[in-house]
Amino acid sequence: MEDELRVRKIRNGTVIDHIPAGNALTVLKILGISGKEGNTISIAVNVPSSKAGRKDIVKIEDRELEPQEVDIIALIAPNATINIIRTFKVVEKNRVKLPKTVKGYPHCRNPNCVTNTNEPVEPLFTLRSKDPLRIRCHYCKIIMDKKDIIKNL
Ligand SMILES: [Zn+2]
Incomplete structure (x- = not known):
């Protein structure tokens, strides 16, 4: 819950959580996000995490990820979770899997x-x-x- 307070809730989109600290911008690069797309992107860097010490979180409104994009994220952030949000609810929560x-x-x-x-x-x-x-x-x-x-x- 504390994490949720750091970055506001989103209506629809994707939350990528448990990114190794300092790698949020690399994740944006993987997704080809430059900030000019028009949708709201929230980034939290070096967030204290009980599991990993520090982590990054990326929230992308109005976008869901392609499986190919998730595979590349898995290489950089092997413990990341991908949450799909629809009307403020997490409808899907998946941990990335390292692709072969x-x-x-x-x-x-x-x-x-x-x-x-x-x-x-x-x-x-x-x-x-x-x-x-x-x-x-x-x-x-x-x-x-x-x-x-x-x-x-
Ligand atoms: Zn080659």
Whole structure:
């Protein structure tokens, strides 16, 4: 309840909770949110949390997330919960799951990778390790860590 008081309740949209402290802006980047979309976005950074010490929370009004977006969020925030809000009520609460593969994002860090040429080939990665986070490009087999992922979103 205390968390709810920090950021006002939303009517419809998505609340992403339990983001590791300091990663809220990366989550916005994953979602392609620049602030120019017109809907209200609330961000709480370094909120005290009984579970994790500190955490970030992002509330996005009038938007629900695509499964592909949730997969990338899971890489950056493996303990995040995604709450879908409709008329002020949480209608769905899901903990993210680390995907075995991610498609579409991030871009491969290898400039010569087929996914970075003009070929119509979408980035595709497989999860190699959870902690530390490592994903491997399906095409050029290069390994990317968390820093590489954030840099190439
Ligand atoms: Zn590649």
